[in-house]
Amino acid sequence: xxxxNDSFEEIESAVVRFAGDSGDGxxxxxxxxxxxxxxxxxxxxxLPDFPAEIRAPTGTLAGVSGFQLQFGSRRILTPGDAPDxxxxxxxAALKSNIDDLxxxxxxxxxxxxxxxxxxxxxxxxxxxxxxxxFRKKYHLIExxxxxxxxxxxxxxxxxxxxxxxxxxxxxxxxxxxxxxRPLEPTLKFFDDKWAKKLPELAEANSLAxxxxxxxxxxxxTARNRYQVSKVAAQPGVYRKISGNEAIVYGxxxxxxxxxxxxxxxxxxxxxxSPVLEGLSQLxxxxxxxxxxxxxxxxxxxxxxxxxxxxxxxxxxxGPGMCLKSEFIGLASITELxxxxxxxxxxxxxxxxxxxxxxxDLLQALFSRHGDCPLPVLAAHSPSDCFDCAMDAVRxxxxxxxxxxxxxxxxxxxxxxxxxxxxIVDLPExxxxxxxxxxxxxIYRRDPETLARTQAxxxxxxxxxxxxxxxxxxxxxxxxxxxxxxxMTKLRAEKVDVxxxxxxxLDIRGESEGDLLVIGWGGTxxxxxxxxGNLIEEGFSVSxxxxxxxxxxxxxxxxxxxxxxxxxxxxxxxxxxxxxLRAKYLIDVxxxxxxxxxxxxxxxxxxxxxxxxx
Amino acid sequence: xSTTSKEETALxxxxxxxxxxxxxxxxxxxxxxxxxxxxxxxxxxxPREQFVVVSGIGCSSRFPYYMNTYGFHTIHGRAPTVATGVxxxxxxxxxxxxxxxxxxxxxxxxHLLHLLRRNLDMNVLLFNNRIYGxxxxxxxxxxxxxxxTKSTPLGSVDHPINPLLxxxxxxxxxxxxxxxxxxxxxxxxxxxxxxxxxxxxxxVFQNCVIFNDKTFAPVTSRESKEDQVLVLEEGKxxxxxxxxNKGIRLNGLEPEVVSIVDGVAKEDLLVHQPKNSNLAxxxxxxxxxxxxxxxxxxxxxxxxxxxxxxxxxxxQVKQAQSKGEGNLQELLIGxxxxxxxx
Numbered sequence: 001x002x003x004x005n006d007s008f009e010e011i012e013s014a015v016v017r018f019a020g021d022s023g024d025g026x027x028x029x030x031x032x033x034x035x036x037x038x039x040x041x042x043x044x045x046x047l048p049d050f051p052a053e054i055r056a057p058t059g060t061l062a063g064v065s066g067f068q069l070q071f072g073s074r075r076i077l078t079p080g081d082a083p084d085x086x087x088x089x090x091x092a093a094l095k096s097n098i099d100d101l102x103x104x105x106x107x108x109x110x111x112x113x114x115x116x117x118x119x120x121x122x123x124x125x126x127x128x129x130x131x132x133x134f135r136k137k138y139h140l141i142e143x144x145x146x147x148x149x150x151x152x153x154x155x156x157x158x159x160x161x162x163x164x165x166x167x168x169x170x171x172x173x174x175x176x177x178x179x180x181r182p183l184e185p186t187l188k189f190f191d192d193k194w195a196k197k198l199p200e201l202a203e204a205n206s207l208a209x210x211x212x213x214x215x216x217x218x219x220x221t222a223r224n225r226y227q228v229s230k231v232a233a234q235p236g237v238y239r240k241i242s243g244n245e246a247i248v249y250g251x252x253x254x255x256x257x258x259x260x261x262x263x264x265x266x267x268x269x270x271x272x273s274p275v276l277e278g279l280s281q282l283x284x285x286x287x288x289x290x291x292x293x294x295x296x297x298x299x300x301x302x303x304x305x306x307x308x309x310x311x312x313x314x315x316x317x318g319p320g321m322c323l324k325s326e327f328i329g330l331a332s333i334t335e336l337x338x339x340x341x342x343x344x345x346x347x348x349x350x351x352x353x354x355x356x357x358x359x360d361l362l363q364a365l366f367s368r369h370g371d372c373p374l375p376v377l378a379a380h381s382p383s384d385c386f387d388c389a390m391d392a393v394r395x396x397x398x399x400x401x402x403x404x405x406x407x408x409x410x411x412x413x414x415x416x417x418x419x420x421x422x423i424v425d426l427p428e429x430x431x432x433x434x435x436x437x438x439x440x441x442i443y444r445r446d447p448e449t450l451a452r453t454q455a456x457x458x459x460x461x462x463x464x465x466x467x468x469x470x471x472x473x474x475x476x477x478x479x480x481x482x483x484x485x486x487m488t489k490l491r492a493e494k495v496d497v498x499x500x501x502x503x504x505l506d507i508r509g510e511s512e513g514d515l516l517v518i519g520w521g522g523t524x525x526x527x528x529x530x531x532g533n534l535i536e537e538g539f540s541v542s543x544x545x546x547x548x549x550x551x552x553x554x555x556x557x558x559x560x561x562x563x564x565x566x567x568x569x570x571x572x573x574x575x576x577x578x579x580l581r582a583k584y585l586i587d588v589x590x591x592x593x594x595x596x597x598x599x600x601x602x603x604x605x606x607x608x609x610x611x612x613x
Numbered sequence: 614x615s616t617t618s619k620e621e622t623a624l625x626x627x628x629x630x631x632x633x634x635x636x637x638x639x640x641x642x643x644x645x646x647x648x649x650x651x652x653x654x655x656x657x658x659x660p661r662e663q664f665v666v667v668s669g670i671g672c673s674s675r676f677p678y679y680m681n682t683y684g685f686h687t688i689h690g691r692a693p694t695v696a697t698g699v700x701x702x703x704x705x706x707x708x709x710x711x712x713x714x715x716x717x718x719x720x721x722x723x724h725l726l727h728l729l730r731r732n733l734d735m736n737v738l739l740f741n742n743r744i745y746g747x748x749x750x751x752x753x754x755x756x757x758x759x760x761x762t763k764s765t766p767l768g769s770v771d772h773p774i775n776p777l778l779x780x781x782x783x784x785x786x787x788x789x790x791x792x793x794x795x796x797x798x799x800x801x802x803x804x805x806x807x808x809x810x811x812x813x814x815x816x817v818f819q820n821c822v823i824f825n826d827k828t829f830a831p832v833t834s835r836e837s838k839e840d841q842v843l844v845l846e847e848g849k850x851x852x853x854x855x856x857x858n859k860g861i862r863l864n865g866l867e868p869e870v871v872s873i874v875d876g877v878a879k880e881d882l883l884v885h886q887p888k889n890s891n892l893a894x895x896x897x898x899x900x901x902x903x904x905x906x907x908x909x910x911x912x913x914x915x916x917x918x919x920x921x922x923x924x925x926x927x928x929q930v931k932q933a934q935s936k937g938e939g940n941l942q943e944l945l946i947g948x949x950x951x952x953x954x955x
Binding site for chain 2: 035038039041185188192233234235236237238239240249252253256261263265282283284285286287288289290292293294296297298299300301302303304305306307308309310312326327330334420421422423456457458459460461462463464465466467468469476477
């Protein structure tokens with residue numbers, strides 16, 4: 001790490017946003033800044049934000065891609081409401097991001113892109129950088145990134161156009177200087193990625209990064225430097241992890257703990273594809289991966305493999321869930337263990353495929369025909385995806401049932417530091433395989449879990465038939481009305497009893513008071529921050545964040561009753577609120593948002609205050 | 614769990630029957646096919662617990678309930694996907710997929726195509742009765758154009774799918790046809806299907822006695838079959854007719870029926886070569902339809918050598934593990950970790 005040689009202002013946390021064209025490498029520099037901050041010992045939360053088009057026309061508003069992160073010496077739960085520093089690579093990035101930058105915020109601009117054509121594409125009649133009012137409003141730092149980068153790379157053998165493409169790392173280097181970030185993780189990244197295949201590229205990017213950093217040293221307007229100290233964290237080994245990565249690792253860990261082969265079957269869909277891609281790379285860990293011909297097939301392959309004894313998983317997003325519904329019903333009636341991950345995105349239909357939303361809760365709960373309740377879990381942060389994946393597998397195998405695991409785009413693509421668990425400390429998952437020495441009755445149930453035992457094809461003497469037609473306890477097809485009612489109730493009861501295995505609710509704040517905030521999924525960071533702040537200010541507010549959406553916690557109803565008001569913020573139009581009202585007959589307040597963006601801490605705080613005063 | 618077989622005792626047809634009452638309509642062709650499968654399986658030298666029968670939805674798809682093996686009656690059209698999952702999870706199993714013309718070629722045609730191109734080592738028996746039976750008599754994708762049914766009172770306007778051409782178009786490695794009227798031929802064909810390594814697709818002409826009775830009678834009935842069925846035997850010329858006096862000759866790219874007595878030498882006839890790697894010959898056979906041509910029965914195509922999907926998939930896993938299984942703890946820690954000291 002290059003040692004700082006001038007004075008720093010010590011700050012608790014900072015929010016930095018990079019914005020540019022889809023091809024400008026903004027996601028890459030955001031990820032690198034994240035790695036560097038993790039290496040520096042900060043807590044972090046990130047928000048990648050990119051368009052659905054892979055390469056929208058250059059320079060247009062549609063093509064703007066952004067990456068925001070917050071890092072701090074305190075616990076960081078969200079990527080931040082608004083940036084303290086904004087780096088923009090072109091006029092379109094400025095136009096679509098500037099409204100979020102508070103007055104006085106640092107604005108780093110790649111000035112050489114502010115030419116007439118780019119300004120026109122972004123919808124500017126005049127260059128905003130020439131407006132005196134604008135210039136005074138922000139702490140403006142104008143850099144000719146293309147020119148500076150080309151100059152820095154003058155001695156390299158790259159073509160001029162390739163040199164210019166390294167400008168994102170020049171900008172990154174400059175921001176590293178401002179926030180005193182270590183360069184090592186990024187230099188290592190260049191080395192790992194290109195040293196062997198494209199050594200000239202590794203060298204050029206290193207040069208650009210260092211040149212950007214060194215420019216800061218000589219640049220008068222960058223004299224304000226900041227220092228963010230290490231966060232006080234539990235001892236252990238840490239790494240940065242995204243939600244989708246954590247699902248992948250959680251599933252592999254669970255398969256080892258359950259002593260079943262992991263079979264993953266999926267179909268590419270944003271934002272769940274990284275689960276398919278991630279697991280495809282883990283053959284060394286015994287993972288079998290099938291890219292099926294469609295979402296339905298992905299579910300069918302998983303179900304067939306479950307019947308044959310594997311730990312089966314499929315992952316998709318909302319549209320894929322629609323297609324899988326009929327098969328999920330079959331998995332329910334045949335009582336086979338299986339995990340269905342839904343990484344939610346904006347809907348309905350194609351909706352907002354690269355923006356976040358939590359609007360598939362009711363779909364997860366009710367999308368099947370017939371009375372067909374299923375266990376439903378939701379992960380609340382990137383690292384929580386690991387624990388939720390393991391919990392989902394525990395439930396699926398212990399209770400012999402398909403399980404829906406909800407994540408969302410914000411959790412899936414965001415990343416944070418994760419204290420890596422020790423594999424040996426993770427709980428074992430017990431299978432209930434049938435014995436060849438006993439008579440096999442397919443739907444005979446464990447008295448506590450109500451789970452049936454599973455006989456695997458290949459087991460001698462346990463040949464049996466399962467299928468979509470209703471069965472009696474012995475597995476024979478039964479059209480008996482009483483039997484259908486009994487089996488329907490048993491399947492529902494089996495899901496209900498899962499709540500007996502839950503840990504007590506984790507309440508932030510007092511267990512009674514004026515306002516209870518109930519959240520689920522990716523809103524955890526924003527809700528916890530807002531509630532934490534209000535508690536510090538002396539308000540009577542508490543929050544609880546639900547991992548289990550079905551069954552709900554046994555003590556949730558009672559907890560709700562101890563508060564004067566209950567409010568449910570969610571990134572939909574009130575889906576959990578509907579469930580809570582129906583189940584507990586409590587008049588909960590629904591606070592919904594469907595803009596494809598996470599809640600800001602400020603907007604939640606304001607809303608909670610409305611109900612506290 | 615143990616997966617070892619009990620002491621080797623010869624299995625019989627009875628070992629494959631369940632106690633369930635078979636509930637197809639009296640006179641349904643499915644009975645004969647069930648009978649043929651129950652006769653075939655004990656002769657394969659495979660322990661009973663290694664068989665899995667997977668089906669979709671429709672009359673034919675009730676099949677697993679009548680087979681005393683592992684069985685899975687799934688949902689409409691999707692049996693290929695479940696069968697794929699079973700086979701990938703345990704490649705040692707002998708998987709038999711039962712489907713029909715509606716299940717396999719209408720709602721589930723997509724999955725069938727992908728199963729065939731992936732070439733999983735399993736057997737697909739497609740019962741073709743050219744009608745929707747379980748929903749009581751609507752036309753199916755194999756129904757003839759102009760067919761009048763409950764849903765096509767003025768006759769259907771659809772061009773039908775030829776199941777063999779569909780399979781060949783998917784580059785299936787084993788394509789055969791048999792008929793519910795010929796027990797011996799069914800058993801032979803099913804055995805050949807099992808012997809083939811790869812997806813074996815067998816179209817079975819099946820009579821629906823209620824909604825489409827005698828649809829194949831012009832070809833397979835006792836009176837017509839001698840002149841209308843071309844029984845395929847590898848290495849033998851394509852000869853048919855009660856007097857074995859007719860054959861198939863190639864005229865350019867067109868097949869033609871010729872009379873051997875008219876001075877055509879047997880040497881001029883097409884010789885059955887199901888192992889041709891080129892699909893052209895198999896396509897010529899598949900397109901020979903009533904009434905212009907005799908209907909081929911038997912193995913149309915059997916192409917050896919293409920790797921099965923499950924072998925490819927498992928090989929990649931084994932290859933990746935050739936130097937030992939990955940260390941999960943190291944995977945979780947990754948290459949960019951840091952330590953917070955206590």
